[in-house]
Amino acid sequence: MLRIVLLPSALLLAASAGAAQDLKIAVIDPNRIVEESPQYEEARQTLSTEVAEREADLLDQQEAVDRLEEKLERDGALMSEEEVKRLQNDIRARKRRLRYAKAEFQEDFALRQSELRTKLVKQVEEVVQQIAKEQDIDLIMSEGVVYFSERIDISADVVERLTEEFRSR
Template identity: 70%
Template sequence: MLRPGWQLLAYLSLLLAGTAAADDPFRIAVIDPNRIVEESPQYEAARNLLSAEAQEREAELAAQQEDIDRLENRLERDGALMRTDEITRLRNDIRARERRLRYAREELQADFALRQSDLRTKLVKQVEEVVEQVAKDNDIDLILSEGVVYSSARVDMSDEVIDRLKEVFEKR
């Protein structure tokens, strides 16, 4: 018995073979979606944008950590000379700053994940549009992507999709 993915592929092959005899032959192509995304200039631009945004916020967090480190050093260095209420106040201040820093780091991670997801969704939509246009321009009837076990270079149109994505990116 064939696995579900193979059943669909076998069904499509039979369907296309039966119909192809009556009309013009069907044209089938494959794409490598991971390669297309990773080699697109849009992906590189999104990655650079995310990196720049993260660096700014990480610099702020590093400055907050330095402040905490300074206060801890002061407590170690001067703690023996300080009054009890000063030590308590300084320890409370350090703990409060550490909590705020921990919260800020968690918020940065959540924001980064959300932003990354948004940019990936936009890129996937743009890739889909370009793939559809390339298929129409080349009279391709069926494009397969993930789950393809073998394809020859003759039917792989990933390079053409990447080239079109570069054109779209340069026109921005």
């Protein structure tokens, strides 16, 4: 989510200048923030609803192709050569359209997922910056942190603010 680059030399310089006493550091757990935020749940449900309709349509198309293949297998010997060719062409055309529809669906799904993720990341970044300013935090770190005490973890504050913003819409 939020990535703030920590430059060890800058911290050493600040510490050597005596500024480390005034430095206020916090961490956030981006996974916790995402999992606990109502915005994430809303985005997940939105995506699920959007996907369900298209998945059902693709399933219907696949079932139609399956029925035609069964018909060809079952009745092919009784059909004229022209009817068999027409049915085979229809099956091929439907399979091709279905392949394209599935590929398009996957592309659209990935794009929509990315859009929703980007929107959530932006919201989280804004809230983190607001909290940093309000609490006079100089540095907020995320991901890649080996250890941090609960005392400097502001993830709960971020989730709480996201929840407030979500409810006030």
